[in-house]
Amino acid sequence: MNFENTPVLSVENVSKTFAGKPAVKNVSFGVKKGEIVGFLGPNGAGKTTTLRMALGLISPDSGENGGRVRLFGGRPGADAYGRIGFLPEERGLYRKIKAREAIAHIARLNGMKRHDAFKAADTMMDKYGLSDAKHKKIKDLSKGMAQKVQLIAAIAHDPEFLILDEPFSGLDPVNQKLLENMVREIAERGRTIIFSTHVMEHAERLCDRIILMSGGQKIFDGDLPSALAYAPKRLTVEAHNANTKEVLAPFAKEMEKRREHTWRLVLKDEFEPHMVLQACIDKKLKLDRFEPERVSLHDAFVNLVSTETAIHEKTGT
Numbered sequence: 001m002n003f004e005n006t007p008v009l010s011v012e013n014v015s016k017t018f019a020g021k022p023a024v025k026n027v028s029f030g031v032k033k034g035e036i037v038g039f040l041g042p043n044g045a046g047k048t049t050t051l052r053m054a055l056g057l058i059s060p061d062s063g064e065n066g067g068r069v070r071l072f073g074g075r076p077g078a079d080a081y082g083r084i085g086f087l088p089e090e091r092g093l094y095r096k097i098k099a100r101e102a103i104a105h106i107a108r109l110n111g112m113k114r115h116d117a118f119k120a121a122d123t124m125m126d127k128y129g130l131s132d133a134k135h136k137k138i139k140d141l142s143k144g145m146a147q148k149v150q151l152i153a154a155i156a157h158d159p160e161f162l163i164l165d166e167p168f169s170g171l172d173p174v175n176q177k178l179l180e181n182m183v184r185e186i187a188e189r190g191r192t193i194i195f196s197t198h199v200m201e202h203a204e205r206l207c208d209r210i211i212l213m214s215g216g217q218k219i220f221d222g223d224l225p226s227a228l229a230y231a232p233k234r235l236t237v238e239a240h241n242a243n244t245k246e247v248l249a250p251f252a253k254e255m256e257k258r259r260e261h262t263w264r265l266v267l268k269d270e271f272e273p274h275m276v277l278q279a280c281i282d283k284k285l286k287l288d289r290f291e292p293e294r295v296s297l298h299d300a301f302v303n304l305v306s307t308e309t310a311i312h313e314k315t316g317t
Contacts, residue, residue, distance in 0.1 A: 006073040008033050008161050008192045014060040014067030016049050023049045024060075025216045026067075031161075031194055036187050038203030039196040040301065041213035047196040048089055050213070051165055055086060071161075082111040085159035087151055089166045089196075095139040099149045100125065102138060106153035120156045128152060128182060144175030151182060162186060164195035168202055180206060200297035210297070214305045230303050231295035233267040235276065238289035247283045251276050262289070 007030040016024040024046040031037050039047050052058045053069055056076025060067040071080045093102045100121045107117035125134055128148060138146055147167070155162060164183070168176045183206060187193055197203060203210055203224075210227045212220040220227060237248060240261050249255060254266040267276070273292040280287055 007031055007070070008035075008072060009054055009194070010068075010070040011050065011054055012068045012070075014050065014053050014069060016046075016053060016058065016061055022216050024053070027213075027216075027218050028067075029211055029218060029221055031192060033192055034190055035192055035194075035209055036183075036207050037194040037209045037211060038207035039194055039211050039213070040198070040200060040203055040297075041196075042198050045198075045213040046216040047213055048165055051163055051194075051196060055084070055163065056080075082157065083160045085110075085154035085157070085162040087154045087162075087164045087167055089169070093138045093146065093150055093153065096137055098135050098137055099130065099141065099145075100134040102149060103153045103156050107156040110157040110159070112157050117156065120158075121152070124152045124156055125149075144171055144178070147171060147175065148178065148182070151179065155186060160191060162191055162193045162195075164193065166197060167195055168197060168199060176202070200301060204297045212301055212304060219304050224297070227297060227300050228295050229300075231297070231300035232303060233271070233273065233295065234265065234293040235267070235273050236262065236264050236289060236291045236293070237276070237280070237287070238262040239280065239285040239287050241283075241285045243283070244285060247279055247285060248276065251279070 009031040011030070012028050014024060014027050015022065027046070027050055039051070041047055049058070053060050054071070054076065056069065056071070060069065069076055072083060074080065097105070100118065103121035103124070104114070104117040107120055108114060112120065122134070125131055130145065130148060130152070133141060133145055133149070138149065141149065151164075151167065154164075167179055167183070171179065180202065183193060183195070187206075207224060209223055210220065211218060212227070220230070232253075236258070237244070238261050241247075244261065244263065245255075248263055248265060251267055251271045252265040253268045256264045258264050265276070267273070277290055280290065
């Protein structure tokens with residue numbers, strides 16, 4: 001086996017059912033060394049269950065088509081834990097322990113010696129602006145500071161692979177930005193990261209690759225430009241001509257008159273904004289405004305989920 005090319009994480013056809021209700025349905029994906037992968041979807045999409053199967057905390061359903069998970073080429077287990085940093089969705093630091101001790105405790109659980117664990121805690125708290133919080137108890141920290149402490153606890157032992165489950169949940173915009181910077185700095189050191197979130201903007205700014213989940217199933221796996229290609233293309237046109245609507249209508253899947261002389265279009269899939277602009281020029285429209293809207297990952301996700309739902313309703317699957 002070529003261990004250099006072995007995926008850090010390989011998930012093959014995993015499913016999980018709780019009390020007869022499917023939470024994850026036949027999901028497969030891999031994570032390569034050095035990637036930042038956004039594991040995205042709304043609450044209840046199956047993200048946390050899949051990540052827990054990836055870590056070996058819960059097992060995939062057995063049976064004829066039972067799935068398989070590989071971490072660093074082997075089965076998930078204690079041998080891999082020292083190489084992994086995990087930030088769970090449910091924050092789990094002891095509230096009465098001091099921040100420095102909490103970080104060192106997790107680092108020791110991940111294989112560091114006591115002296116090295118406390119040294120790493122001090123170094124990283126200084127680095128990330130938490131020097132004044134070292135001897136404060138977790139219960140006395142703000143939510144943003146406590147979340148930064150827990151992230152530091154997950155990375156203090158310098159893991160090769162970092163799994164973050166909803167790391168931005170509940171944070172204000174300032175602390176979200178600080179946490180993004182921490183993730184980016186970790187990635188710049190060549191570490192592999194997968195993080196789940198239902199907020200698409202974080203993935204747009206951070207990720208090399210996007211995996212979208214909906215209803216327990218994977219509905220997209222690819223790079224950001226490929227994901228954005230699924231977003232509806234919208235533009236606003238203002239033109240003072242009697243035939244403006246007639247010129248624009250052939251390009252539009254949806255068309256809304258915003259005010260006199262101004263139209264907002266959702267383009268049909270086969271058209272691009274430059275094609276509409278060329279038609280406006282050819283028909284000699286007097287353009288005061290021609291403004292394509294920036295496509296977003298949120299729009300792409302909504303479109304993908306709608307398409308997937310329509311397919312399942314049509315096929316009955």
